[in-house]
Amino acid sequence: MAGNSFGKIFKLTTFGESHGAAIGGIIDGCPAGLSLDFKAINAEMQRRKPGQSSIVTQRKEEDEVKFLSGIFEGKTTGTPIGFLIENTDQKSKDYSHIKDIYRPSHADYTYDKKYGIRDYRGGGRSSARETACWVVAGAIAKQLLQNPPAGRTGIKITAYVSSVGEMELKKNYSEVDFSEIEKNPVRCPDAKMASKMEDYIKSIRKEGDTVGGTVTCVIQNVPIGLGEPVFDKLHAELGKAMLSINAVKGFEYGSGFAGTIMKGSEHNDIFKEDGSTKTNHSGGIQGGISNGEDIYFKVAFKPVATIMQKQETIDSKGNKAEAEGKGRHDPCVVPRAVPIVEAMTVLVLADFWLLNKVTKL
Amino acid sequence: MAGNSFGKIFKLTTFGESHGAAIGGIIDGCPAGLSLDFKAINAEMQRRKPGQSSIVTQRKEEDEVKFLSGIFEGKTTGTPIGFLIENTDQKSKDYSHIKDIYRPSHADYTYDKKYGIRDYRGGGRSSARETACWVVAGAIAKQLLQNPPAGRTGIKITAYVSSVGEMELKKNYSEVDFSEIEKNPVRCPDAKMASKMEDYIKSIRKEGDTVGGTVTCVIQNVPIGLGEPVFDKLHAELGKAMLSINAVKGFEYGSGFAGTIMKGSEHNDIFKEDGSTKTNHSGGIQGGISNGEDIYFKVAFKPVATIMQKQETIDSKGNKAEAEGKGRHDPCVVPRAVPIVEAMTVLVLADFWLLNKVTKL
Amino acid sequence: MAGNSFGKIFKLTTFGESHGAAIGGIIDGCPAGLSLDFKAINAEMQRRKPGQSSIVTQRKEEDEVKFLSGIFEGKTTGTPIGFLIENTDQKSKDYSHIKDIYRPSHADYTYDKKYGIRDYRGGGRSSARETACWVVAGAIAKQLLQNPPAGRTGIKITAYVSSVGEMELKKNYSEVDFSEIEKNPVRCPDAKMASKMEDYIKSIRKEGDTVGGTVTCVIQNVPIGLGEPVFDKLHAELGKAMLSINAVKGFEYGSGFAGTIMKGSEHNDIFKEDGSTKTNHSGGIQGGISNGEDIYFKVAFKPVATIMQKQETIDSKGNKAEAEGKGRHDPCVVPRAVPIVEAMTVLVLADFWLLNKVTKL
Amino acid sequence: MAGNSFGKIFKLTTFGESHGAAIGGIIDGCPAGLSLDFKAINAEMQRRKPGQSSIVTQRKEEDEVKFLSGIFEGKTTGTPIGFLIENTDQKSKDYSHIKDIYRPSHADYTYDKKYGIRDYRGGGRSSARETACWVVAGAIAKQLLQNPPAGRTGIKITAYVSSVGEMELKKNYSEVDFSEIEKNPVRCPDAKMASKMEDYIKSIRKEGDTVGGTVTCVIQNVPIGLGEPVFDKLHAELGKAMLSINAVKGFEYGSGFAGTIMKGSEHNDIFKEDGSTKTNHSGGIQGGISNGEDIYFKVAFKPVATIMQKQETIDSKGNKAEAEGKGRHDPCVVPRAVPIVEAMTVLVLADFWLLNKVTKL
Secondary structure, three states, X not given: OOOOEEOOOOEEEEEOOOOOOEEEEEEEOOXXXXXXXXXXXXXXXXXXXXXXXXXXXXXXXXXXXXXXXXEEOOEEOOOOEEEEEEOOOOOOOOOHHHHOEEOOOOOHHHHHHHHOOOOOOOOHHHOHHHHHHHHXXXXXXXXXXXXXXXXXOOOEEEEEEEEEOOEEXXXXXXXXXXXXXXXXXXXXXXXXXXXXXXXXXXXXXXXXXXXXXXXXXXXXXXXXXXXXXXXXXXXHHHHHHHHOOOOEEEEEEOOHHHXXXXXXXXXXXXXXXXXXXXXXXXXXEEOOEEOOOOEEEEEEEOOOOOOOOEEEEEEOOOOEEEEEOOOOOOOEOHHHHHHHHHHHHHHHHHHHHHHHHHOEO | OOOOEEOOOOEEEEEOOOOOOEEEEEEEOOOEOOEOOHHHHHHHHHHHOOOOOOOOOOOOOOOOEEEOOOEEXXXXXXXXXXXXXXXXXXXXXXXXXXXXXXXOOOXXXXXXXXXXXXXXXXXXXXXXXXXXXXXXXXXHXXXXXXXXXXXXXXXXXXXXEEEEOOEEOOOOHHHOOHHHHHHOOOOOOOHHHHHHHHHHHHHHHHOOOOEOEEEEEEEEOOOOOOOOOOOOOHHHHHHHHHHOOOOEEEEEEOOHHHHHHOEHHHHOOOEXXXXXXXXXXXXXXXXXXXXXXXXXXXXXXXXXXXXXXXXXXXXXXXXXEEEEOOOXXXXXXXXXXHHHHHHXXXXXXXXXXXXXXXXXO | OOOOEEOOOOEEEEXXXXXXXXXXXXXXXXOEOOEOOHHHHXXXXXXXXXXXXXXXXXXXXXXXXXXXXXXXXXXXXXXXXXXXXXXXXXXXXXXXXXXXEEOOOOOHHHHHHHHOOOOOOOOHHHOHHHHXXXXXXXXXXXXXXXXXXXXXXXXXXXXXXXXXXXXXXXXXXXXXXXHHHHHOOOOOOOHHHHHHHHHHHHHHHHOOOOEOEEEEEEEEOOOOOOOOOOOOOHXXXXXXXXXOOOOEEEXXXXXXXXXXXXXXXXXXXXXXXXXXXXXXXXXXEEOOEEOOOOEEEEEEEOOOOOOOOEEXXXXXXXXXXXXXXXXXXXXXXXXXXXXXXXXXXXXXXXXXXXXXXXXXX | OOOOEEOOOOEEEEEOOOOOOEEEEXXXXXXXXXXXXXXXXXXHHXXXXXXXXXXXXXXXXXOOEEEXXXXXXXXXXXXXXXXXXXXXOOOOOOOHHHHOEEOOOOOHHHHHHHHOOOOOOOOHHHOHHHHHHHHXXXXXXXXXXXXXXXXXXXXXXXXXXXXXXXXXXXXXXXXXXXXXXXXXXXXXXXXXXXXXXXXXXXXXXXXXXXXXXXXXXXXXXXXXXOOOOOOOOHHHHHHHHHXXXXXXXXXXXXXXXXXXXXXHHHHXXXXXXXXXXXXXXXXXXXXXXXXXXXXXXXXXXXXXXXXXXXXXXXXXXXXXXXEEOOOOOOOEOHHHHHHHHHHHHHHHHHHHHHHHHHOXX
């Protein structure tokens, strides 16, 4: 009800503020008997954590996850998986300078109005630090879906940066080489474009400013039949999942907004005799249910609100005030958003995959 | 679980296939004591129903809603509101020609694969006829939110057609006159553009083709504090609601995809002393919670899949076959989508408005 | 949230007041591909309906169920099953005499206080007529569980009357012949005791009074592993299900209240080598999970509140008033409660059986 | 879905095995702005913890709760409250002797069959240690309901031991002095009876045996209107809550099983002019909704399954084996169950109290 759980069968519930003792969560409904690869979980955490490269925030967070339950001798037991990530970077800083200030385009004002109280240290509950818990759960869900019974050859989820500001990779996902993604700090699968984007982000950082961008995500080897057709359509849950990520302003799948100017005779995906389709404007989903084609979608991120410039604002009493970002913030959120997009995607898929086991006799 | 319910407190559960005896639903959690204006409910139904103008399907459906429970002497009693809409247009037609055919870009193939069985008459459960039930529930939710305690002056929801194919109304919502919307069959609040769009839809229909478009929706007089911050952000639920509507391929709110090319220093909405903001790139939502500014978003609709042209396809055994739309379909879905967008929007708001009553002491 | 749904995967949502146009419901989550035996559904309805014998209410209700969706060519399609039962006995009676009266030990007073409004015709939403919808859903769930894959030889659920007032059948369920149950109007599987109970109920009716009793329920051929161990224990959900039935005041399973005076050394069920147990004080459930032994439990029903005698009471303004039952009420509820106990039991089992499909890899 | 959450709005989700690193949970939906009394929380923990007296297990567990989030400067913030209780008594013992043994009337066998894997150390997830988390959440819920707006004078919940084996306190709750409860280790509000019970428990312990008993719970100062009438009746949720507690075999409220032998003319509770009733066989609940009278119910606990005697059993391969309790177990569970019964009761009430805020306009 209060918005801290995601999923129905494979369900993540999280807690934690950025500057409390720890953040963490409970993964409930993960089937028993899954052998966990803890190195793989840690690798996902490393992809998300701050300080990986010169174009992201230089905050140091170890983001070590401690599993407290639900795992025995390396396997899931079917009981809830409790986990913790301690806030090692949590300092007894003086936050009095932001205590009563509403930072522009942050959640300070809305939290105060909604709850009448707010943990003003860091971003409190609205901090993107929360997404570390999503990556933990996503890493486990990924292992579930790569398990042989889940997909023909294992569901494969790949996200990458497709634009930074006006710099856009104008290639279809099928034209790029996914193995390039992790070779550059921007996570753009085109070395040239990645280099331009990197330079641009550096220049933005120098200005003390920030910039937005987009992330594209592709799901391959999807079993047919995932998604519940009316209100819980596969793409509706994917959309909700993406819009849960901080700074996301838009979501489109398949032909997306560009599909609105097409005619039906162009847009319809003609079946081949094996049930696959000649084109894939549908984006792998028809009637809210996966049809076995690749699923692909794009997510729009606004520029990070924290900028290293003075901004006019107000305090909690309505007096004029000034806000200025301090510390170590991301000039562009999309490189670090890549593993988060993947994590939320796999959470949606794991849930629908389990749910689909009870669809027919 | 099976995707036929929407909402948590104010909750709609629906049933029904387009060619069964009836469609209908149960609205659970509507507070007791709401005086219902049945004429207003009927007016919403009229806006959605087929056959309203020359540019939409000419099917005749009366779409008369019968309330069966939960209302006593014109007021809600707090018990579930059961309702029915009979399928009067349901004919004992011969559907054998489509029985085994998978129409391109429809849900025929995915339903068959998911469930192993499919009601092939009309669109079955995937028919947009389902949305008639959403409009019923939305009309009641609208009355709940217009009730004095809900908003300062009553929450106001307005949707309109902002593009048809490449014809786009390039005006911000604040520059158009909402009273124009219902004056033309396209539901575009600009008489000139509406006329062009109408002509274009007519030409598309003559070709036996279809075209997509976009709908813009604006929510005014929103109380501050709606939305649950982490997974059930206000815009995430709005996005999910929109992506539940048949043919929707994308959703963006506030600055949307255009916001990705902006810098933080441009995008941040500076507070005025009364807590309102000078700009509204945030689209009325910060940290997933309404901030009292207008909420606005845009929804992308693909062209309707049923076209009046022969298309190559396959049957359920994988043999080549031919599909051709028959009957009375919409050449462009967006004019009739306008009341549906409003209905789903108000369902989201009503649920969050009720939920917000238990947020703080 | 508002208490009109039961179950998680196999989920029933109901609506309707006793004197509105109809009652009905939506069964969501029934797997696709189940061939329905409509005669068997109707037979369950006949067991519950009023007027079956001289010891139950003489109201005439046909209780004909109309299925509106989710079934195609005799099979479930995986989409929601909407159904209606019209209130044919609904008369345009004058209810003004009870309009403002709070009948003792009815729900009149609490509904008025909770909702501020109440449909005073008949029992409104609190009428036991509601249970007709439960029997519809239960009859479908029964067919699901009798399907070969559900149990070794199909789960079998049998309820019977084990006491009426002080007249108690002092035999264990394993000592009685279930085939006797439906041979007498009391539904007690012992002809002699049934005859005594019948005479007693008749004498109670002559006094214009009512009496309580107990129903025992036995579940046989239960697959091992049903039930979720912590908060959704199998017996906890069975208990909740039983306590949802009107007039129920108590529930015990296995050794029940009598088990409280036993010692552990007596109560523990010793395993045989095949995993079955020598005794069954556990009532077929250990740690909240079925262990394959018979599940058995007892349900306590208070005497029906409507008596054919004058009773002192108050009206809605707090003035003294008088209430007297009119019409055709049950002098003892337990005979008609038998199919309702079975229906709620099978709803619990069907839900856990489906849920158990996602428990392990 | 997997049974590790309790409540709808005020919702507890737990994790943890008895011999893992920690147990803990997330309390979601606690309204913002509640000042927490941590001493009072700790006092409840002390009432539950082992080793309090000579008649309970002598295990030493400090049961110190660490709050990790959702609380700021002593007040709840409306965000989820994460908490941990470390398993300080967790020893690197050798559990190999019970690794493959199914202890009689424990959950070993059913867990193994359900999940195919089991954490055999201690009771794993089925350990009553889990209830420490319930007491944490219950202690917070209690503070919520004692807050002025919740009840006229604050809802008051009192549980006590009403029987140990055959030794039964034959007094109505209204005849006993609640202030006596905590004065003796049995928690029976009658010094004489408590002394007898204590002696009896000691003799049982000497035998290496265990015994059952009952706990009575009384809720006073209940606001009228709590409970959702059809499937989520107040007493149905209370029953489910009680049946979630380890070793519970039965639940009755108001007149309970004794009510089954009463006549309607005796059982009906006659209204007084102020809406209260002369008798209270209804147990404070009518039609599933609280009527403002005292709510009272009784819970049956079987004898603890772990006895200090040799018992015949089987191992996981179906071979004969022998089980014998070791260590420090409770000879009688009811004294320590008292705070657990209270905790689960208050969780039910807090949830319904919040839910009731959206019942009417």
